[in-house]
Amino acid sequence: MAKPGDPSGTSGQTAGKGTEAGSGTKPGAGNDGKTAGGGSATGGKSGDAVQVVAKPADIAVLVNKTYKLPDNFKPDDLVEPNIPFIFKEKSEKRLMRKEAAGALEKLVAAAKKDGISLAGVSGYRSQATQKTLFENYVKKDGEEAARKYSAVPGHSEHQTGLAMDVSGSDGKCAASDCFAGTKEAKWLAEHAAEHGFIIRYPKGKEETTGYQYEPWHLRFVGTKIAKDIADKGITLEEYMLNAVPVSK
Numbered sequence: 001m002a003k004p005g006d007p008s009g010t011s012g013q014t015a016g017k018g019t020e021a022g023s024g025t026k027p028g029a030g031n032d033g034k035t036a037g038g039g040s041a042t043g044g045k046s047g048d049a050v051q052v053v054a055k056p057a058d059i060a061v062l063v064n065k066t067y068k069l070p071d072n073f074k075p076d077d078l079v080e081p082n083i084p085f086i087f088k089e090k091s092e093k094r095l096m097r098k099e100a101a102g103a104l105e106k107l108v109a110a111a112k113k114d115g116i117s118l119a120g121v122s123g124y125r126s127q128a129t130q131k132t133l134f135e136n137y138v139k140k141d142g143e144e145a146a147r148k149y150s151a152v153p154g155h156s157e158h159q160t161g162l163a164m165d166v167s168g169s170d171g172k173c174a175a176s177d178c179f180a181g182t183k184e185a186k187w188l189a190e191h192a193a194e195h196g197f198i199i200r201y202p203k204g205k206e207e208t209t210g211y212q213y214e215p216w217h218l219r220f221v222g223t224k225i226a227k228d229i230a231d232k233g234i235t236l237e238e239y240m241l242n243a244v245p246v247s248k
């Protein structure tokens with residue numbers, strides 16, 4: 001059982017370690033919509049039992065291939081941040097949890113002052129939406145293949161309401177590999193933490209996060225944790241699983 005004060009409800013195993021997702025078998029471009037939080041801890045090897053997080057509404061909640069949200073978890077404070085989006089329609093993709101939305105507004109405004117125009121690409125994603133996505137991939141490629149590039153429902157960080165994919169306001173390279181190295185990506189890497197966000201899937205940490213580099217996927221954790229993670233050059237996995245002493 002999770003200790004009180006352990007927001008992820010972990011039991012000490014290393015999340016996402018050695019999973020299949022870092023293997024580079026995923027489609028290269030535009031994969032974020034298919035992959036966020038996805039896959040399964042059991043997809044690549046046995047022994048990584050999936051665990052349900054104890055505090056899904058915690059701002060530092062760890063959701064990945066090993067740790068899943070309770071079935072049909074939906075945050076109760078979803079709002080639409082007042083920022084530009086690359087699409088016109090009303091959609092759940094615009095939503096984030098209130099605190100994260102306010103922080104994202106400040107981040108986008110700060111970027112603008114520096115001459116960087118950012119726009120939202122994809123925020124909250126319900127478990128139902130993720131289920132539809134995943135099932136379509138299973139139909140197309142079979143379950144084993146789908147698990148390598150698509151989120152198993154309940155494992156998407158977008159379902160927490162704390163994640164937002166962003167791009168330049170022209171929408172070029174939205175959630176695609178070519179976003180890496182853009183001035184927008186550089187600005188985010190430098191300044192996201194000041195506003196409480198981390199680049200959740202950094203380069204070189206694929207083995208730890210279970211995902212390839214996604215310079216566009218912002219995850220809100222609050223400024224204290226974000227700065228700590230950025231300063232140390234670590235991941236949320238390393239922060240959560242090493243910072244919190246865990247007892248069986």
Ligand SMILES: [Zn+2]
Pocket residue numbers: 032033036158163164165216217218
């Ligand atoms: Zn994402």
